[in-house]
Amino acid sequence: MMNLYFNPRSRAVIAKWMLDECGAKYDLVHIDLQKREHKSPEFLAINPAGKLPALVDGETRMFENAAICLYLADKFPEANLAPKLGDPRRGRYLSLMVYSTSQLEPSMGDFLMNLETAPQRGWTDFKTALDAVERELGNGPYLFGDWFTAADVMVGSMFIWMRIQGKRTGRPSIDAYVDRVLARPNGLKLG
Numbered sequence: 001m002m003n004l005y006f007n008p009r010s011r012a013v014i015a016k017w018m019l020d021e022c023g024a025k026y027d028l029v030h031i032d033l034q035k036r037e038h039k040s041p042e043f044l045a046i047n048p049a050g051k052l053p054a055l056v057d058g059e060t061r062m063f064e065n066a067a068i069c070l071y072l073a074d075k076f077p078e079a080n081l082a083p084k085l086g087d088p089r090r091g092r093y094l095s096l097m098v099y100s101t102s103q104l105e106p107s108m109g110d111f112l113m114n115l116e117t118a119p120q121r122g123w124t125d126f127k128t129a130l131d132a133v134e135r136e137l138g139n140g141p142y143l144f145g146d147w148f149t150a151a152d153v154m155v156g157s158m159f160i161w162m163r164i165q166g167k168r169t170g171r172p173s174i175d176a177y178v179d180r181v182l183a184r185p186n187g188l189k190l191g
Contacts (some may be wrong), residue, residue, distance in 0.1 A: 002026040005046065005054040012053035013188055014065040014157045018150060020186035022076035051156050066101050066154055070094075073150040081150045091130065093151050096136060096143060100154035109160060112165055130171055137173055137184045141180050148184070156181035160188050 004019060006012040006028045019026050031037045031052060039050045047054040047063035055062045055071070062068050073082035083089040103123045110117045111126035124132075133155060142148045143155060159169065159178040168175050183186055 002055060002057045003029050005029045005031050005038075005043065005052055005056075007031050007052055009033065010052040011065055014153065015053040015055060017157070017186065017188050018065075018069045018072050018081075019152050021081060021148075021150075021153065021184075022072050022079040024072065024076060027106075059106065063169075066097050069150040069153055070097060081148070081153075083144075083149075089156045092136075093144070093149060096151040097154055099132070100151070100158055104155065104158050108162060112162065112167065130169055130174065134171060134173055137177055140173065140177055142177070150180060157188060 001021070004012060004015055004026050005069075006016060007030065010031075010033065016028070019176060029081055031043065035153070037043060038047075038052060043054070046056060046061050049063060051063070051070060053063065053065060053093070055068050057071075057075075058060075060071075062071055067158055070082075073079070083093050095161070106121070106123045107117055107126040107129040109115075117123065117125040139145075142152050156178060159174065160182065163178065163182075169178075182189070
């Protein structure tokens with residue numbers, strides 16, 4: 001049985017969403033952030049960064065949502081959430097998974113905090129990130145057309161977080177995409 005170290009007020013909700021999309025059997029291990037359980041020596045042995053999420057699957061210990069989503073998509077191929085090895089779409093899929101956390105998330109953070117994105121920080125500005133997502137989305141409804149993948153979990157979760165902050169992108173195609181992602185039976189919910 002897999003254990004997801006979880007708090008509903010953390011990014012662990014993304015890993016939980018992915019587990020649910022996979023139809024995985026797992027247990028939630030509640031971590032009390034107020035009691036700083038995520039900084040305990042026992043938890044730091046699982047995630048040395050002392051943050052959520054963390055996933056334990058037998059001897060496998062993982063942290064970071066993108067890594068957990070990549071792992072789960074490959075572990076549960078019957079869920080059909082990722083192009084298989086050798087599929088030419090695999091490169092684009094991997095790129096989108098990493099893009100969600102390396103470019104989209106930090107540029108969105110800058111935007112939400114009204115900070116100028118300094119090029120030396122290594123990520124693009126939010127407008128450029130939105131342009132890239134719009135190009136990748138194309139005619140949708142998901143990043144791979146009608147096929148919902150783990151890339152939609154990662155990219156979609158970034159925009160859901162933005163909605164939780166009371167903001168929208170102002171891009172009709174992206175906002176409609178977020179509506180579709182939110183409508184998924186296993187998806188994240190606002191509020």
